[in-house]
Amino acid sequence: MGFRTYTCKIARNCGGCEWLSVPYPIQLRRKQEQVESLLGDMAASCGARIDKICGVAGEPLAYRHKAATPFAPAGHGRIRCGFYAAGTHRIIPCEKCLVEDPRARKILNGVARVAERLHIPAYEEDRGIGVLRHAVVRCGYATDDVLLTLVTNVPELRGPDRVVAALREECPEVTSIVQNVNTRRTNAILGKQNRTLWGTGVMHDKLLGCTFEIGPSSFYQTNPEQTEVLYQLALDAADLEGGMSVLDAYCGTGTIGICAAAANSGVEVTGVERVASAVRCAERNARANGVAERCDFVAADATEWMSRKAGERHFDVVLMDPPRAGSTPEFLHGVADLAPERVVYVSCNVQTQARDLEILLGRGYTLRSVTPVDMFPHTKHVECVASLRRTRR
Numbered sequence: 466m467g468f469r470t471y472t473c474k475i476a477r478n479c480g481g482c483e484w485l486s487v488p489y490p491i492q493l494r495r496k497q498e499q500v501e502s503l504l505g506d507m508a509a510s511c512g513a514r515i516d517k518i519c520g521v522a523g524e525p526l527a528y529r530h531k532a533a534t535p536f537a538p539a540g541h542g543r544i545r546c547g548f549y550a551a552g553t554h555r556i557i558p559c560e561k562c563l564v565e566d567p568r569a570r571k572i573l574n575g576v577a578r579v580a581e582r583l584h585i586p587a588y589e590e591d592r593g594i595g596v597l598r599h600a601v602v603r604c605g606y607a608t609d610d611v612l613l614t615l616v617t618n619v620p621e622l623r624g625p626d627r628v629v630a631a632l633r634e635e636c637p638e639v640t641s642i643v644q645n646v647n648t649r650r651t652n653a654i655l656g657k658q659n660r661t662l663w664g665t666g667v668m669h670d671k672l673l674g675c676t677f678e679i680g681p682s683s684f685y686q687t688n689p690e691q692t693e694v695l696y697q698l699a700l701d702a703a704d705l706e707g708g709m710s711v712l713d714a715y716c717g718t719g720t721i722g723i724c725a726a727a728a729n730s731g732v733e734v735t736g737v738e739r740v741a742s743a744v745r746c747a748e749r750n751a752r753a754n755g756v757a758e759r760c761d762f763v764a765a766d767a768t769e770w771m772s773r774k775a776g777e778r779h780f781d782v783v784l785m786d787p788p789r790a791g792s793t794p795e796f797l798h799g800v801a802d803l804a805p806e807r808v809v810y811v812s813c814n815v816q817t818q819a820r821d822l823e824i825l826l827g828r829g830y831t832l833r834s835v836t837p838v839d840m841f842p843h844t845k846h847v848e849c850v851a852s853l854r855r856t857r858r
């Protein structure tokens with residue numbers, strides 16, 4: 466893939482792909498430099514290597530398997546949908562997005578057309594009135610599942626069967642429809658309550674040969690192709706063998722831990738995740754992949770769980786994959802108290818990762834390697850797998 470660049474009619478306003486006009490090899494070089502500037506000194510002091518970034522193998526397009534739109538009234542019964550202009554809540558319409566699964570934007574625009582036809586009012590953010598707030602689509606990577614979630618400002622949709630019939634006709638790719646209720650005046654897209662309107666209420670996908678059920682409120686990596694690269698790096702760094710015990714912290718639907726258990730017979734996994742519905746998915750996923758007897762998932766705040774459990778259990782390896790804000794000093798000191806041989810820290814924010822690694826380095830761990838992974842081409846975001854080994858207690 467040479468120095469070709471891509472163009473998008475709304476790139477300037479949308480702000481989602483801030484590096485779209487930068488050739489992909491240069492994007493990768495910038496991300497490599499970003500990681501080296503944040504982790505280079507730390508790696509050098511440990512004698513660790515920073516690997517070359519794992520970029521996307523093919524065209525860096527259509528990689529986002531999750532897409533969302535806000536809705537707003539556009540006058541005369543019309544509904545506006547698309548992307549928020551960067552830094553605002555002004556919606557820019559979008560017919561086709563280069564980085565999304567091609568099915569996704571078509572479906573989101575189809576939802577707006579159905580809402581117009583059925584006179585379902587779009588949400589008015591300023592006044593907190595109206596019905597339809599957002600729609601979210603999740604498309605399978607290895608399956609044809611397409612889960613559509615309608616986020617509403619009301620607990621009950623009027624004539625739900627009519628809405629489902631119209632959506633199925635307009636968007637035949639959709640395999641299940643869920644209503645999510647969010648009545649709060651907040652920027653968060655999803656509320657707490659989900660109601661299945663049609664189908665199973667979940668989607669399925671496959672990663673590294675394992676099958677996963679993903680619910681509307683569960684975290685799932687948006688670029689599954691690169692997720693396989695990321696997870697394989699994490700599993701290689703974990704260097705597991707039968708009989709080992711693994712903590713999968715911030716585990717979502719259990720994806721990394723279940724891949725670890727499936728690839729290594731005899732390995733036992735404990736997963737900790739804050740979202741209770743994701744933990745229920747993780748338990749079903751462990752059963753579906755035949756590893757339930759070796760996997761235990763707990764719904765808890767990771768820091769709070771660590772403060773209760775540290776000292777009670779032995780783990781050979783801690784795998785951790787926290788959100789952008791990173792972990793907490795309490796959790797990291799808890800990890801050091803558990804004294805696993807290896808810690809594998811997967812992060813989508815190298816800044817908070819660097820901060821957290823300092824704590825582990827001060828508690829007897831040394832960096833072995835750092836591997837950047839490009840999960841989000843055309844953006845400045847970079848994912849990173851840091852592999853650590855215990856050198857003293």
Ligand SMILES: C[S@@+](CC[C@H](N)C(=O)[O-])C[C@H]1O[C@@H](n2cnc3c(N)ncnc32)[C@H](O)[C@@H]1O
Nearest residue numbers: 684686715716717738739740766767786787788
């Ligand atoms: C980056 S995601 C990783 C999930 C999973 N490892 C994966 O690859 O799909 C971070 C996860 O941490 C969970 N989370 C966020 N804060 C948490 C906390 N304080 N305690 C436990 N889990 C938390 C989120 O709900 C999310 O599922």
